[in-house]
Amino acid sequence: MPRQLQERLRAELRRELPPGAVPQAGDTRRLPLLQATVTETLRLRPPAPLALPHCARRTTRYGAAWTPGSILVPNLLAAHQDPDIWHHPEEFLPERFLAPGAPLRALLPFGCGARSCLGEALARAELFVFLGQILQEFRLEPPAPGLLPSLRVRAGTVLRCPPFRVRMVPCQAPA
Numbered sequence: 294m295p296r297q298l299q300e301r302l303r304a305e306l307r308r309e310l311p312p313g314a315v316p317q318a319g320d321t322r323r324l325p326l327l328q329a330t331v332t333e334t335l336r337l338r339p340p341a342p343l344a345l346p347h348c349a350r351r352t353t354r355y356g357a358a359w360t361p362g363s364i365l366v367p368n369l370l371a372a373h374q375d376p377d378i379w380h381h382p383e384e385f386l387p388e389r390f391l392a393p394g395a396p397l398r399a400l401l402p403f404g405c406g407a408r409s410c411l412g413e414a415l416a417r418a419e420l421f422v423f424l425g426q427i428l429q430e431f432r433l434e435p436p437a438p439g440l441l442p443s444l445r446v447r448a449g450t451v452l453r454c455p456p457f458r459v460r461m462v463p464c465q466a467p468a
């Protein structure tokens with residue numbers, strides 16, 4: 294995560310939370326940049342690149358006509374890279390979710406509809422709280438200047454990134 298973004302996130306945490314407090318799951322409105330950072334991470338690299346297979350129970354029009362019994366496997370990773378919807382889709386830009394009119398309906402890391410992920414609220418709360426607490430305490434740095442983790446991924450049931458090292462440098466709030 295770029296250093297400048299980390300600094301802005303820490304500033305938001307310091308400004309919005311009382312001294313000594315840690316972010317809670319209910320703080321998403323008062324910490325919009327942290328929330329947008331979690332959302333952008335889920336957009337750029339959705340942990341599950343494909344949703345579960347869905348079976349059309351009746352003739353369904355979605356792009357093409359799907360007859361009963363057709364199996365659809367929504368490609369969530371591809372949906373998140375669609376340049377007709379996402380401005381510079383390959384870039385990590387949390388601000389896109391702070392701007393009015395962000396295409397939230399096209400954001401599908403947890404699938405959508407009646408069979409979407411049952412754990413979405415829990416997963417989002419964990420990502421938000423843990424990332425916030427880590428950034429309150431540490432600056433995340435590459436092990437050597439310029440040695441950033443690769444964004445290449447190996448597809449499977451979940452996306453896997455190549456192993457990487459990160460330095461967690463304790464940081465103190467300014468006195």
Ligand code: HEM
Nearest residue numbers: 340341344345402403404405408409410411412413415416
């Ligand atoms: C970042 C973490 C997670 C991601 C990205 C994720 C993503 C997904 C996706 C894409 C689906 C398929 C939805 C579809 O086919 O439309 C799914 C289904 C599901 N997920 Fe998650 N999930 C996460 C965490 C969790 C957690 C923590 C739980 C449980 C506590 C959970 C429980 C489920 C269940 C039960 C389903 C099946 C829902 C159904 O078929 O009705 N997930 N998840």
